[in-house]
Amino acid sequence: MTFDPSISIGVLGGGQLGRMMIQSAMNLNLEVACIDPDPNAPCKNLASHFVNGDITNYDEVLAFGEGCDVITVEIENVNIEALEELERRGKKVFPQPNVLKIIKDKGFQKQFYLDHNIPTSDFVLISKKEELTRHKNLLPAANKLRTDGYDGKGVQIIKTEADLDKGFEAPSLLEKFVDYQKEISVIVARNEKGEMSTFPVVELEYHPEQNLVEFLFSPSEIDLSIRNNARELAKKVISEFDMVGLLAVEMFVTKDGGLMVNECAPRTHNSGHHTIEGNITSQFEQHIRAILNLPLGDTSVKGSAVMINLLGHPNHSGHARYEGLAEAMEITGMHLHLYGKKITKPFRKMGHLTLVGDDLTALKTKARALKESIKIIA
């Protein structure tokens, strides 16, 4: 097969995921165009073509996609109708618009799991807040907006009846809490030939208040049988969607060792950032391989890894400066990734770092100390 790299990939969204994809796409000479509503988006200067536009607008997405050979996303909240039209016009759109339509609406997503025998927690669809009172049996629960939630936004915890008033007025779902022992994630890739490959399971530790991933540990140390089940489950999910591209499947490991799908994202994902240094093939390269129908790469780990998100300090907004970073650069196996965002805001994802080494326990200790020593201030 002769590879002609004159392929242009269009990405809806120009944030850090697009940026790290460009870093990888460069290795194949691929041109990556981005469209993003932020004129200073992280991909601004790196995209071969950057459009400052509205990714939820039909005409803008259609016009953008017309100039590309393959269209993909780094966020779910995009104009699906335009993607469907691009697909009709013969463009490759991965993930496919029909998959995006289901996943971007958490109600449809949960219903999809139910319809396809994919284990997930009990839930009900809610159209307005007053309906919540009918479902006290599900408490404690999470009330989640069906659309537009991200990075911990659009989620309200309803522990007891007293919290019911905190629920959303907009269409949402009420999801019964799962009594889990671990939160894990499996990233699975699938190309047009139907070939699939999963990354080894990782464990996620969320910040107790921000509802954002604070630490990621790779590879997971849970029982091998659970890990194998999780990787099979991720393959089942992407197959049921008949999806091409990369799918991050977040799961709960229940106390009895069972698995429940929490939610999934049809794109590169925060739970795969460690793969850049921690695995033979990174999630960004794998995404490119999948959407171009190339052979999928070896996902094996090279060692243990801990990933930390670098978030803006809660009390600072403005031109970002990084305390403790030069010192962190003295640590062997510390790999830094800043996202090109000039302005910091409270809890804004400004970058991440990955610690790679042989001993996961030692890395965890190092990571917790490191996290405290870096501050992103203005």
Next chain:
Amino acid sequence: MTFDPSISIGVLGGGQLGRMMIQSAMNLNLEVACIDPDPNAPCKNLASHFVNGDITNYDEVLAFGEGCDVITVEIENVNIEALEELERRGKKVFPQPNVLKIIKDKGFQKQFYLDHNIPTSDFVLISKKEELTRHKNLLPAANKLRTDGYDGKGVQIIKTEADLDKGFEAPSLLEKFVDYQKEISVIVARNEKGEMSTFPVVELEYHPEQNLVEFLFSPSEIDLSIRNNARELAKKVISEFDMVGLLAVEMFVTKDGGLMVNECAPRTHNSGHHTIEGNITSQFEQHIRAILNLPLGDTSVKGSAVMINLLGHPNHSGHARYEGLAEAMEITGMHLHLYGKKITKPFRKMGHLTLVGDDLTALKTKARALKESIKIIA
């Protein structure tokens, strides 16, 4: 120390070395501007600012450098006087212009080794061809242009008296052949604080006709004592230059286990491409660390690595296509780097690939087969 990434790095040259440096600089939010005479240089779309200009022209280099905080190079053949003026105006210029002045002229470079007790082969400076006949005692030898030679160009082998007529008319040097057992390279970094760090020694195998590196093997398997000597010698060379930045020191290992410096390059280098995947810190990141006076990174190998240059097929010129590449992507641990060059020419450096694994011998076998299977055609 608080790190403010609002630093702009200016690179003279916008080829593959600049391109791979940008890939790394992104991780620190650094803005990288490039100036290159080729309007379609590999950095064209990736530099934060790209100037299509003449890097040997005083005014153009001065104007370019004025807009940057730190100026560096990816090629030696640049306007030194402009860099000296930028230095006088308070800009950081690494490598320093006085080092570039010595290294870009192979005559000055050899004389520098002699003056600083750095072992190197016997040589004489030649101003025109007819002088060659006076130095038959040095044959077999290489006649090298003092300036402007690169990638095997500007070198003429003078084996016997019969070849004397092939010598250059321009200022050159005649270098006695060294009866060596291996060609090796050590890349050494040095920051403004004077901290130094060497990468592990690698072995180079040149193509017998093209005089270009065909295979690179990492780490070298020669005796540890020779490797230690080589790393010390590289430190001595960069220290004698009092240079800040990255210096690639190519050496011969003589049959009795001694070392002779062949030549050096004050920048990232083809003999360090394998470090992207093969070592904890890549040469590109190390270069950035050095010129920004950051702590130098750990250079340890992660495993064995073989690097292959991907050159344009001798019989093809035009829009590049890659035969055998998709198949190569099935090989575990094969990491591809294409340089963004749309046009292939005979022996043009179009990219490289690195094979990483545990067993260097197995990797070598794999690499030789792989090299045959990839063809860059038009």
